[in-house]
Amino acid sequence: MKTVSLMRMGFFGGLLLANIGAFAQENWEVPLTASGVPDLQGVWTSATITTLERDSALGEKLVVSIEEARRLEQTAPLNLLTIADNAPSDPNRSAPTDGNADAGYNAFWIDPGTRVAQVNGEYRTSFIVQPSSGQIPYTAAAGQAFAAYGRNSGYDGPEQRPLGERCLVGFGSSGGPPMLPVLYNNHYQIVQNEDYVMILVEMNHDVRIIRLNSEHNNAVFKPWLGDSIGRWEGDTLIVETINFHPQQSFRFAIKHRLYMPPTAIVTERFSRTGENEMLYEFTVEDDEAYTQAWTAQIPMRTAEGALYEYACHEGNYALPGILAGARRVERDSR
DSSP states (O other), X not given: OHHHHHHHHHHHHHHHHHHHHHHHHHTOOOOBOTTSSBOOOEEEEOOOSOOSSOOGGGTTOOEEOHHHHHHHHHHOHHHHHXXXXXXXXOXXXXXXXXXXXXXXXXXXXXXXXXXXXXXXXXXESOSEEESTTOSOOBOHHHHHHHHHHHHHOSSSSGGGSOTTTTTSSOGGGSSSSSOOOOSSOOEEEEEEOSSEEEEEESGGGOXXXXXXXXXXXXXXXXXXXXXXXXXXXXXXXXXXXEOOOGGGSEEEOSSOEEEOOTTOEEEEEEEEEETTEEEEEEEEEOTTTBSSOEEEEEEEEEOSSOOOOOOOHHHHTHHHHXXXXXXXXXXXXX
């Protein structure tokens, strides 16, 4: 009888907590700053196993059930890597060989998220919601740009290495816009006043300064993260960014490969959707690169703890090693 009573208490207690949570969400109001606009300030994270583009095997299936979401989480490669790396090691194992000298990070160093992204209660298979394919609608010209980038990449000098490798900006468009989650360092700190919104990006400590109710700067200025201006429409912050630096066109990460030319226009929308939730939505337009504008939605949630400084092999000490390694490979291949 005691066991049954405890089970009933647990069941009804769970219902009570669920109802309390639902009631709290229904009665939640968007917090405002002293100037009367929505308060976006705090530290947020966008870490998730959901990717920018959808697995082509899923077709136009944007939303999955909770059971399907859990299966995706259980089979996610990075989640499996974490499980394998955290397994007890053999104390009698032999020393590692040269064969795994390029193994890179283990699970200790990465923090890509472990859950499927959830937007409006829906479990999403991609950030992209339009077009319905969940794919970036690249043009033939964009394909040619990818090919040219591949031909021009190499190890002849530091200029041929990716910007993230050179510690100039974060990897994979983490600083954006659009701001995309990557392998680690997916936190953002927002500070705002009546005239500006500042976003401090954890990856490579990039900083975005969004001028409110302003005009775009002269097109001759092309900052690494573009020229951003913002305005409030109701409870949503609308940010338009243009004039991207030409070297920021290719933004690659393990989870995505994004091409966005300097002429692209990115329109972002930041909306508080709950006490610990914010919806980050963006649309990217460029007639030369895409057959149509495309839109994505990324849920962000409050993060625990402070944002710490990101150290990108201070002084670029690793870059001479990267280039020296390439010279060694060239000598050995002769």
